[in-house]
Amino acid sequence: MSDELFVVEDLTVTTSTGRGPVDVVKNVSFTVGRDETLGIVGESGSGKSMTALAVLGLLPRGARTSGSVRLDGTELLGRSDRELRPIRGNAISMVFQDPLSSLNPYYTVGLQIEEMYRTHRGGSRKAARQVVIEALEQVRIPDAGRRIDQYPHQFSGGMRQRVMIAMALCCSPSLLIADEPTTALDVTVQAQILELLAELQSTTGTGMIFITHDLAVISSIAQRVLVMRSGDPVEYGTAEQVFSDPQHDYTRMLLDAVPRIDDEVAS
Amino acid sequence: MTLLQVQGVVKEFSTPGALGRKSTFTAVDDVSFDVELGETLAVVGESGSGKSTTARIAARLLEPTRGTVIFDGVDVTRARGKELARFRNDVQVVFQDPFSSLNPRYTVERIITAPLSYQGIKPAEGYRAAAQELMERVGLNPDHCQRYPAQFSGGQAQRIGIARALAVNPKLVICDEAVSALDVSIQAQVLELLMRLQAESGFSYIFIAHDLAVVRQICHRVAVMNQGRIVELGTREQVFGDPQDDYTRTLLAAVPRINPEWDAKRRQRKVTL
Structure with missing residues (x-):
């Protein structure tokens, strides 16, 4: 088995608009190794979320893809929903920006994680409940045995995002895609979630794709970085290369635009 | 000269409690600060800290439960009629989401000159020319009036909101998360614009934001809020360089940073190029 867990080659996503087809992702290639985090960074409209959705076959109707997306050597692109269903949430899982819109308000969080676990792994509800409690403990939700029977609105924003991470990790995926998972959170909560993700990754060896617009967040979590702009891959390299010796004007401009908390500021 | 004094302001909201009983929630708890003419005071805090409620009270968009707001030496806490109208002329607000704060059915000209017509001001050169002049000041093409x-794009729309705020020559502009929804490159441009406009016209800002790195670019003084109270208030140099309060320290430590070693290397390269 090669080191490369996940390989994307020449991925292009075309959506149809009123004015004809538009390439929203153009010839994007990257790899994610086991235990590695790839950061995809870009401004709005750069195609970073579309890339993630394309990988899981979750694109809006009418979108077409070309290229190759392989997990452990298995081609995923062009597969039907039926073929992808056992992979989604199982081998590849995803955490989105807004946990409130991803969780069903009418069901307890325990039931929602359990449903997902039993869909992929089967087994009794009783056994699944134990797995869910462990998953909630793993993401440091205090008093997991009681919290499992609570509803999403009874959790704070940071705790909800922990629930989403527990759900994403309960089937031990080989790849986790996190799309702006900390963007809606307060800065102190964001720091806790980033720490949690890094720690879980080092214990489980899950490969991760971390999508964000925030370069500082990328710098603290990713080993490799892909910079995107209007669907184009602008720059791709190790985090150290991209941050210390960017090759492209756009990357340089982005880095210059980030407001700093520690530097001298001209007054 | 002290332009605005907020003294011991408290804002309570009633929330429906159990069995039809009402309970009160204190969003702002005994907050006091001054704003000097020409300065930028930033108010920072996490969600629920009361920073936006404080801004709304300062703008008289909300009435405080207790406390006073004094503007230009006049107590405006319960101002009505003409007095309130004068205050509304001197204090303008720029909101976070430019699209929800601009009427989609009005042209830019009509949006920008609305404060003038509310105030009954007829510009000598006409509304069109006034709108175009304002658009030019904020870096928009006046032909698009x-x-x-x-x-317009998000950044341009925010410039429209800023142009509208400037139409009546305010003394105080309250920016409530005015650059938070913008991409980082656009954010940098809008911050620059805000600072240039202040240098040109000498008005004050109250700059509400959750992003400490952004605040640090623009403010002279900063108030840190937590759970409805100001926990620390000082100059930018003091609060960012030598924070006194534990909460301020926690907040500053949590801000994600670009790896400083990599950043230093990059700048080194930039200089030698």
Whole structure:
């Protein structure tokens, strides 16, 4: 088995608009190794979320893809929903920006994680409940045995995002895609979630794709970085290369635009 | 000169409690601060800290439960009629989401000159020319004054909001998360614009934001809020360089940073190029 867990080659996503087809992702290639985090960074409209959705076959109707997306050597692109269903949430899982819109308000969080676990792994509800409690403990939700029977609105924003991470990790995926998972959170909560993700990754060896617009967040979590702009891959390299010796004007401009908390500021 | 004094302001909201009983929630708890003419005071805090409620009270968009707001030496806490109208002329607000704060059915010209017509001011050179002059000041193409908000990008739309705020020559502009929704490159441009406009016209800002790195670019003084109270208030140099309060320290430590070693290397390269 090669080191490369996940390989994307020449991925292009075309959506149809009123004015004809538009390439929203153009010839994007990257790899994610086991235990590695790839950061995809870009401004709005750069195609970073579309890339993630394309990988899981979750694109809006009418979108077409070309290229190759392989997990452990298995081609995923062009597969039907039926073929992808056992992979989604199982081998590849995803955490989105807004946990409130991803969780069903009418069901307890325990039931929602359990449903997902039993869909992929089967087994009794009783056994699944134990797995869910462990998953909630793993993401440091205090008093997991009681919290499992609570509803999403009874959790704070940071705790909800922990629930989403527990759900994403309960089937031990080989790849986790996190799309702006900390963007809606307060800065102190964001720091806790980033720490949690890094720690879980080092214990489980899950490969991760971390999508964000925030370069500082990328710098603290990713080993490799892909910079995107209007669907184009602008720059791709190790985090150290991209941050210390960017090759492209756009990357340089982005880095210059980030407001700093520690530097001298001209007054 | 002290332009605005907020003294011991408290804001309570009633929330429906159990069995039809009402309970009160204190969003702002005994907050006091001054704003000097020409300075930028930033108010920072996490969600629920009371920073936006404080801004709304300072703008008289909300009435405080207790406390006073004094503007230009006049107590405006319960101002009505003409007095309130004068205050509304001197204090303008720029909101976070430019699209929801601009009427989609009005042209830019009509949006920008609305404060003038509310105040009954007829510009000598006419509304069109006034709108175009304001558009030029904020870096928009004046030929686009007949367009609608939807025809502009997010950054441009925020410039429209800023132009509208400037139409009546305010003494105080309150920016409530005015750059938070913008991409980082656009954010840098809008911050620069805000600072240039202040240098040109000498008005004050109250700058509400959750992003400490952004605040640090623009403010002279900063108030840190937590759970409805100001926990620390000082100059930018003091609060960012030598924070006194534990909460301020926690907040500053949590801000994600670009790896400083990599950043230093990059700048080194930039200089030698």
